[in-house]
Amino acid sequence: MLRMKSLLSPSFSTLSPHLTKTTPFSLYFLASKSILCNSQILKNPNCLHIKSTISSMKPLMSSNSIQSRRVQIEASQSSSGEIHVIVGPMFAGKTTTLLRRVQSETSNGRKVAIIKSNKDTRYGLDSIVTHDGVKLPCWALADLSSFREKLGSDAYDELDVIGIDEAQFFGDLYEFCCKAADHEGKTVIVAGLDGDYLRRSFGSVLDIIPLADSVTKLTARCEICGKRAFFTLRKTAETKTELIGGADVYMPVCRQHYVSGQVVIEEATRIVLESQKVQCGEK
Numbered sequence: 001m002l003r004m005k006s007l008l009s010p011s012f013s014t015l016s017p018h019l020t021k022t023t024p025f026s027l028y029f030l031a032s033k034s035i036l037c038n039s040q041i042l043k044n045p046n047c048l049h050i051k052s053t054i055s056s057m058k059p060l061m062s063s064n065s066i067q068s069r070r071v072q073i074e075a076s077q078s079s080s081g082e083i084h085v086i087v088g089p090m091f092a093g094k095t096t097t098l099l100r101r102v103q104s105e106t107s108n109g110r111k112v113a114i115i116k117s118n119k120d121t122r123y124g125l126d127s128i129v130t131h132d133g134v135k136l137p138c139w140a141l142a143d144l145s146s147f148r149e150k151l152g153s154d155a156y157d158e159l160d161v162i163g164i165d166e167a168q169f170f171g172d173l174y175e176f177c178c179k180a181a182d183h184e185g186k187t188v189i190v191a192g193l194d195g196d197y198l199r200r201s202f203g204s205v206l207d208i209i210p211l212a213d214s215v216t217k218l219t220a221r222c223e224i225c226g227k228r229a230f231f232t233l234r235k236t237a238e239t240k241t242e243l244i245g246g247a248d249v250y251m252p253v254c255r256q257h258y259v260s261g262q263v264v265i266e267e268a269t270r271i272v273l274e275s276q277k278v279q280c281g282e283k
């Protein structure tokens with residue numbers, strides 16, 4: 001639907017006389033992502049009108065692409081899944097936001113389950129805990145593909161919502177989200193780090209952005225100046241990408257203090273390495 005929106009929206013207001021200029025096509029389509037609305041779109045004479053108008057616009061879209069888009073719309077009627085992605089640096093409240101969304105789904109009567117990586121054992125494996133102490137039961141797994149089997153397929157089929165925390169640690173995130181949202185009608189809410197301590201893409205989190213209904217980038221507070229923090233600075237000289245730790249190892253920083261902090265850490269690392277060399281030479 002989103003792709004359809006982006007393809008159609010620029011020229012929509014000229015396509016349909018039935019919608020006024022105060023009803024932008026993007027809004028119209030954002031409001032119409034449920035199955036119910038999809039079927040309404042197919043039945044809606046306005047939309048048929050749009051389709052026939054677009055069919056004649058060869059330079060913009062070929063009849064093949066119209067055809068494939070129609071197939072996509074019809075296919076999407078069999079599922080009502082969604083994917084929502086929450087990213088940001090450490091200490092930005094990603095887990096808190098995930099739990100809040102999951103809890104609101106629960107209060108709407110939907111069946112939910114939360115999965116986290118079994119690599120992070122800081123708070124125990126059977127529950128998920130935010131930095132501010134909120135706690136919910138969860139499944140700690142090595143990969144997402146084992147979840148259905150672990151939960152039992154009947155219980156899995158009954159699930160409406162799956163929350164995934166620390167998503168950067170799951171190598172099969174893309175495949176799992178595709179299957180769950182596209183074919184099984186699940187709402188998947190994913191929280192994870194978009195970047196590692198060197199601001200490189202972390203795991204598969206960014207790979208699922210094209211699959212997502214919504215993407216939320218949260219920020220923390222820079223530990224040095226208090227401005228908005230977008231990045232995670234590692235305070236130690238350890239260089240492996242996956243180093244589990246809390247405030248002892250990491251701090252959220254703004255751009256300015258990320259850059260200056262990296263310089264300080266690199267310099268400190270160089271001094272330590274040189275002093276080790278000296279000591280080795282003395283022996």
Ligand SMILES: [Zn+2]
Pocket residue numbers: 222223224225226227253254255256257
């Ligand atoms: Zn700062």
